[in-house]
Amino acid sequence: VFVASCLLDIYAKNGALLDAQKVFSKLPHKNLISWTALIAGYADHGPGQVAIKCLEDMKSHGVSPNSVTYICVLKACSNLKSLADGRNMHSEIVMKGFEEEAVVSSSVVDMFCKCGSLQDAYKTLKSLKVRDIVSWNALIAGYTEHGPSQEVLVHLEQMEAEKISLDAVTFVYAIKACGNSGAVEQGQGLHLQIAQKGLENDTFIASTLVDMYSKFGLIIDAQYVFERLSVRDVVSWNAIIKGYGMNHAGKKAVKCFEDMIREGMKPDTVTFTCILSACSHGRLVCKGKEIFKLMSTVHGVVPVLDHYNCMIDMLSRAGCINEGLRFIDTMPCSPS
RNA sequence: AGAACGUCGUACUA
Numbered sequence: 001v002f003v004a005s006c007l008l009d010i011y012a013k014n015g016a017l018l019d020a021q022k023v024f025s026k027l028p029h030k031n032l033i034s035w036t037a038l039i040a041g042y043a044d045h046g047p048g049q050v051a052i053k054c055l056e057d058m059k060s061h062g063v064s065p066n067s068v069t070y071i072c073v074l075k076a077c078s079n080l081k082s083l084a085d086g087r088n089m090h091s092e093i094v095m096k097g098f099e100e101e102a103v104v105s106s107s108v109v110d111m112f113c114k115c116g117s118l119q120d121a122y123k124t125l126k127s128l129k130v131r132d133i134v135s136w137n138a139l140i141a142g143y144t145e146h147g148p149s150q151e152v153l154v155h156l157e158q159m160e161a162e163k164i165s166l167d168a169v170t171f172v173y174a175i176k177a178c179g180n181s182g183a184v185e186q187g188q189g190l191h192l193q194i195a196q197k198g199l200e201n202d203t204f205i206a207s208t209l210v211d212m213y214s215k216f217g218l219i220i221d222a223q224y225v226f227e228r229l230s231v232r233d234v235v236s237w238n239a240i241i242k243g244y245g246m247n248h249a250g251k252k253a254v255k256c257f258e259d260m261i262r263e264g265m266k267p268d269t270v271t272f273t274c275i276l277s278a279c280s281h282g283r284l285v286c287k288g289k290e291i292f293k294l295m296s297t298v299h300g301v302v303p304v305l306d307h308y309n310c311m312i313d314m315l316s317r318a319g320c321i322n323e324g325l326r327f328i329d330t331m332p333c334s335p336s
Numbered sequence: 337a338g339a340a341c342g343u344c345g346u347a348c349u350a
Contacts (some may be wrong), residue, residue, distance in 0.1 A: 121350040137343040204345045238346040273347045
């Protein structure tokens with residue numbers, strides 16, 4: 001039975017839902033753990049409706065869901081963006097008293113944000129007896145993605161008023177919101193706080209700062225953050241390459257790309273959209289064509305629609321209409 | 337007893 005449970009979990013985690021379902025149906029005694037593992041599989045890999053259906057089946061088989069089960073079903077509601085299902089789950093959770101648990105309440109807040117209802121998310125958060133940092137971060141994430149960016153800064157103040165110290169996740173969202181809304185002064189203020197807390201070297205924060213400064217047009221500051229970063233991953237490189245491209249520094253973008261390769265960093269599909277777009281905006285047609293060729297041959301990255309669009313854009317900007325048309329003929333997918 | 341669980345960064349996500 002343990003072996004079957006583990007197997008079920010492995011299948012569910014990998015999205016092999018048919019296999020998971022098969023193992024599950026052969027279990028002689030389906031308990032809380034096996035039901036939840038199955039639901040987790042459907043929540044992560046879809047279809048989410050099945051996860052919700054499983055919860056009903058589970059209850060009708062006389063097995064009571066616990067907080068973990070509800071967290072998984074909430075994730076399914078998020079993926080479905082189904083506010084109606086989410087609200088139903090929330091009422092059930094409140095009725096059963098699971099909302100007292102921070103892991104559950106933060107998941108509820110996150111679910112409401114992902115279903116597009118910042119109001120429900122905020123109302124839930126405010127009604128909680130204990131608001132932990134994760135619940136706040138989930139709300140701020142929601143406002144960063146869907147809401148007015150000024151609200152993000154208002155919520156930061158509320159957090160500080162509640163004496164919750166901002167963590168790396170909070171800062172990532174806050175500076176992202178500043179970048180999206182052009183809030184230069186607030187962004188600089190947050191950067192100062194980040195430096196004071198010694199979080200400047202956090203890879204996630206640094207990449208977001210690079211992106212924020214690039215969006216402000218302050219490429220010098222973006223470069224400063226990038227250069228001081230001791231451990232750079234592919235996202236930090238992509239962010240600075242994109243930054244140069246956005247700020248009319250195509251040649252620097254190319255140089256940066258070449259540095260990246262020289263340092264042994266493996267470029268990914270995003271790297272190539274950034275660098276090809278930089279070549280396009282900087283009229284670096286030869287370089288762009290060269291990089292496009294190396295992309296699949298040397299770096300093993302399969303070009304997708306975005307890359308082709310960059311190339312067509314680049315060729316047509318340079319006036320090479322015929323070459324652009326010929327290029328379209330070589331595309332495996334249809335152009336947009 | 338053990339096995340299931342929450343908020344993050346760079347494209348696209350219209």
